[in-house]
Amino acid sequence: MADNSSFNYSVGLHNVGSYRVSGDPWVSGSDSQAANEEVCYQFPWVAKRVTIYNYSARVLRVHFNATGSEGDVVGGLGSGYGGQHYLEVQTISGSSGGVLDLNCKCSQIYVSVPDDGGGAGHYRVFAELTGIPVGRMYALTGSGLTEAPAGSDG
Secondary structure (H helix, E strand, O other): OOOOOOOOOOOOOOOOHHHHOOOEEEEEEEEEEOOOOEEEEEEEEEEEEEEEEEOOOOOEEEEOOOOOOOOOOOOOOOOOOOOOOOEEEOOOEOOEOOEEEEOOOEEEEEEEOOOOOOOOEEEEEEEEEEEEEHHHOOOOOOEOOOEOOOOOOO
16 A cells, blocks of 8 residues: 555645635625725635625726736826726626626735716625635736736737
């Protein structure tokens, strides 16, 4: 019989079993996030999926890095490429829209409300958590996250 005493099978970023099982639920959000405000949601474990539900009458922005971080994540007027390293969650209109479903591993996300004269942001963040400690997660930076992707106009 082979000696398997040095084999240590555990959860991890590249462990398929960590993603195949149902995730532990995690829910948070805001009923009154002000315009031009950014909130960071840090998960206690690495998430395998994150879903944002927008219940407000305004568009929300979701990104993996802070707006003030290197690379101009959100960008502004006259900033060339302008960052645009975010996804927008459209408003709820009837029974459609208002949901952004991200099937990706991450340990945190940011939600920001553009300063466009609208009201407060009202939304929920739902994450499916793995058993992977956040200390094992790498920083989500680089092309398409904090830098202009190759072939873009920036």
